[in-house]
Amino acid sequence: MSAESPAAPRPARSIRQTLASIVLAFELVVVFLAALVIWGLDAAPFGLPAWSALIAGGVLLVGMIAAIGLLRVEAGFILGWVLQVLILLAGFLNPALFIVGALFGGMWWYCMVVGARIDRQRKELA
Template sequence: MGPRVNRGSVQASLASIVLAFEAIVIFLAALVLWGLTVDGDTPFGLPRWSLLVAGGIVLVLLVATIALLRHRWAFWLGWAVQGLVFVSGILNPAMFIVGALFGVMWAYCMIVGARIDREKAAHEAAGKESA
């Protein structure tokens, strides 16, 4: 199964918050894209319903990543999903901005969450040594 993340991991908590918020935004963005397009006026000539399907696939990936955050490799899946959201800008250029914003939030949460977890582990280790 691979290494597991500590249940009290700040990094996993921050990651789940970002992914959940991102899922809400992607759901609403998919609805907006679907509602603002007319058949034949979609990117690459795709049918309108394909925009909802694409949004649904990204939603499933986001929710699955949240559920799998107890594994170390799920953080890499999170990075892949961030890339996918950014690339969805080919369907609507505004999604480049959304993808960039969530990518920056994801990176910040990964860096700061890991640092806090390291400091917490060092503090707990120092407390056990003095006892």
């Protein structure tokens, strides 16, 4: 038998972290599908090859996965904001992404504001 000390319990995730991970996870699916649509329609702009849509989508997906992993620190939230702007700007590549970017950007903003407020209230009550 080893004399291992019990692992310290992980601190509870904040509401802001939880909401941010939910938004990014749903957005991950939508961006994946959008990249496939742009590739499948051969609709890459500026005369780029169709597979460039898959590369750009893959970069965004890796960024979202990294942001989800970094949500324990402020850098994850900053990366999340950067990704929201990039997805909105992707509307210049495919106009439907303006709608996607606006919807998810609005959800991201709302989750950041409300999540921070709930976390402040919980901290005050504790």
